[in-house]
Amino acid sequence: MAAEGLAARMAAVGLLGAVLGEGQSMAQVVADPQGPLIGLPPQERARAQRLALAVLRHVEPADRVLEPHLRKAPPRMVRDALRLAVVEIAMGGAAHGAVNAAVEMVRRGKRTAPFAGLVNAVLRKMSDAPFAGLPPQRMPRWLRQPLVHVYGRDAVTAMEAVQALPPPLDLTLRSGMAAPEGTLLPTGSLRLEEKGQVSALAGYDEGGWWVQDAAAALAVRLLAPQPGERVLDLCAAPGGKTLQIAAAGAEVTALDMSGPRLARLHDNLARCGLRAKVVVADALVWTPEEQFDAVLLDAPCSATGTIRRHPDLPFVKDGSDLPALVALQAQMLDRAITMVRPGGRLVFCTCSLLPDEGEGQLAAAMDRHPGLQVERIALPGVEDGWWTDQGGLRLRPDYWAEAGGMDGFFMARLRVS
Numbered sequence: 001m002a003a004e005g006l007a008a009r010m011a012a013v014g015l016l017g018a019v020l021g022e023g024q025s026m027a028q029v030v031a032d033p034q035g036p037l038i039g040l041p042p043q044e045r046a047r048a049q050r051l052a053l054a055v056l057r058h059v060e061p062a063d064r065v066l067e068p069h070l071r072k073a074p075p076r077m078v079r080d081a082l083r084l085a086v087v088e089i090a091m092g093g094a095a096h097g098a099v100n101a102a103v104e105m106v107r108r109g110k111r112t113a114p115f116a117g118l119v120n121a122v123l124r125k126m127s128d129a130p131f132a133g134l135p136p137q138r139m140p141r142w143l144r145q146p147l148v149h150v151y152g153r154d155a156v157t158a159m160e161a162v163q164a165l166p167p168p169l170d171l172t173l174r175s176g177m178a179a180p181e182g183t184l185l186p187t188g189s190l191r192l193e194e195k196g197q198v199s200a201l202a203g204y205d206e207g208g209w210w211v212q213d214a215a216a217a218l219a220v221r222l223l224a225p226q227p228g229e230r231v232l233d234l235c236a237a238p239g240g241k242t243l244q245i246a247a248a249g250a251e252v253t254a255l256d257m258s259g260p261r262l263a264r265l266h267d268n269l270a271r272c273g274l275r276a277k278v279v280v281a282d283a284l285v286w287t288p289e290e291q292f293d294a295v296l297l298d299a300p301c302s303a304t305g306t307i308r309r310h311p312d313l314p315f316v317k318d319g320s321d322l323p324a325l326v327a328l329q330a331q332m333l334d335r336a337i338t339m340v341r342p343g344g345r346l347v348f349c350t351c352s353l354l355p356d357e358g359e360g361q362l363a364a365a366m367d368r369h370p371g372l373q374v375e376r377i378a379l380p381g382v383e384d385g386w387w388t389d390q391g392g393l394r395l396r397p398d399y400w401a402e403a404g405g406m407d408g409f410f411m412a413r414l415r416v417s
Contacts, residue, residue: 009084009101011036011048016055016080019312026052026312050166055080055087056311057164061134062086069122078115081105085123090134095127136164137311142319143304143354150355151396158398159353162405163308169195170214172240174247174272177208183403186381187221189214191404207272212240213309215395215406216351219296220244221379222393222413223347225252229293233276234283234336239265241296246274250294255279255286284335291341299329301350301357305408308397326356333365337372340416345375349411353396358410362392371417 014036018029029035030049037045055062062083073079081102088098102123107116138144138160147156171190173179180201182192191214192201203209220241225231227249233242236254242265245252256262259280269276279286283297302322307313333348340346348365350357366372374391388394392412397405 005097006101006104007040008044008047009051010105011040011044012051012055012084013077013080013105015048015052016083017077019052019056019315020059020080021076023316025316026056026310051084051088053166053311054091055083056315057137058087058090058134059083059315060137062090065090065126065134066122069125070118074115074118075112077109078106078112078119082119082122085119086126087134089123089126099123099127136160137314139163139307140314140318143314146355147353155396155398158401159396159408162397162401163311165308165404167213167308168193168404169198170212170217171209172212172217172244173209174207178203178206179208185214185400185403187214187218188380189217193404205271207268207274210240210243210268210272212244213306213407214400215305215409216240217244218379218382218393218395218409219298219347219349219411220248222377222411223294223296223345224377225250225294230290232288232292232295232336232339234295234297234332235299236278237261237265239268241298242276243268243272243274245296246276247272251277253277253279253288253292255281255283257282283332288339291344292339293341293344295336295340295344295346297332297336297346297348299332299348299350299357301325301329301352302354303351304353305351305395305397308405308407322354322356326361329357329361330364333361334368337365337369337414337416342417344416346414346416347411348414349409351407351409353408355410358394359388359390359392362390362410362412365414373415373417375413375415377413 015029018024019026037048065086066082085098085102089095103116103120106112106119144156169192173190179190182190185191225245225248229250231245231250231252233245233252233254235256236242237256237258238261242252242254254265254276262278302325303313336346352358376387376391386393392410395406395409397408399406
């Protein structure tokens with residue numbers, strides 16, 4: 001077996017251990033300079049992450065395949081090596097490579113070496129009777145139960161089916177500039193099935209586009225910034241929406257608490273030749289010199305709408321932070337309203353599937369601020385069924401399922417009196 005192939009698989013198992021065993025997010029582990037990816041060249045780092053994400057999309061189904069062959073649960077690392085091999089085989093990978101790698105990984109550990117024979121025996125049974133595919137990972141009960149209540153069991157099952165697949169790459173394009181070949185979505189985003197190295201794609205160096213999920217891109221289209229308007233992007237990092245506002249010709253202020261997370265925005269502004277005033281501050285205490293024509297608030301939330309891109313999320317969250325998040329969103333929404341000039345507009349959005357962080361927030365805000373008005377505007381590619389009775393826009397992973405789906409979002413445009 002090629003040394004590189006084993007190294008990537010070992011790193012993938014390390015990533016799984018950090019997420020499933022220690023409750024770390026994938027982003028945390030990948031960013032750790034002493035983490036499982038240490039010393040790997042870029043191509044193998046990418047392969048390790050792809051393998052780990054594939055397993056996270058099928059943990060419970062893989063466990064169900066393994067369960068009849070295990071009399072008792074093996075050590076965590078051994079189980080993760082087994083899961084990885086099962087998922088590789090199910091995805092159509094070379095069975096002998098997956099089996100040999102799992103056995104070798106287990107053999108190398110002092111505590112796990114005694115399990116090498118077990119791993120070999122279990123996985124040989126799998127490879128002798130190849131199977132195709134695994135069912136999707138079900139969302140955890142704390143999330144699935146309320147979603148079934150709101151959207152119905154069939155809709156939630158459809159969401160899980162989309163979340164089980166690697167998501168395509170969506171780009172937000174700048175008019176008249178170079179871009180790679182892909183499928184133009186009805187809302188205007190460009191979708192790529194084959195990703196490759198992002199920085200090597202056509203138009204990257206010229207600043208002709210940036211990576212942004214098609215659903216996320218709709219928030220700025222709903223805000224509809226105009227040339228010369230003063231626009232505030234609250235909670236701006238990593239900056240895709242700021243770039244959209246700046247590209248529309250507005251004078252944009254991008255605010256976020258995290259300086260490090262704003263680093264990508266600075267890089268993209270420079271690459272795209274766009275301008276924005278970037279402020280590192282807490283939105284709850286920062287006071288602008290004057291009110292804005294428009295404000296976009298992409299509030300901190302459970303991020304439950306992004307599981308298709310972050311399959312680690314169900315394993316590192318348990319819903320216990322939801323009440324605090326809902327309270328924070330209400331505070332931030334109230335604060336954002338004060339930053340809008342009379343007659344101006346505000347778009348509130350969250351990348352959550354939970355109504356408490358979307359429809360519920362909108363209803364509560366309307367009760368607290370009787371002068372607010374919800375505005376529904378025509379948006380290309382947005383289907384009538386995506387709008388709620390309140391006038392908000394509810395996006396779900398199972399929309400455009402046959403084309404790769406989209407992130408889950410709630411967004412609403414408000415006119416401030």
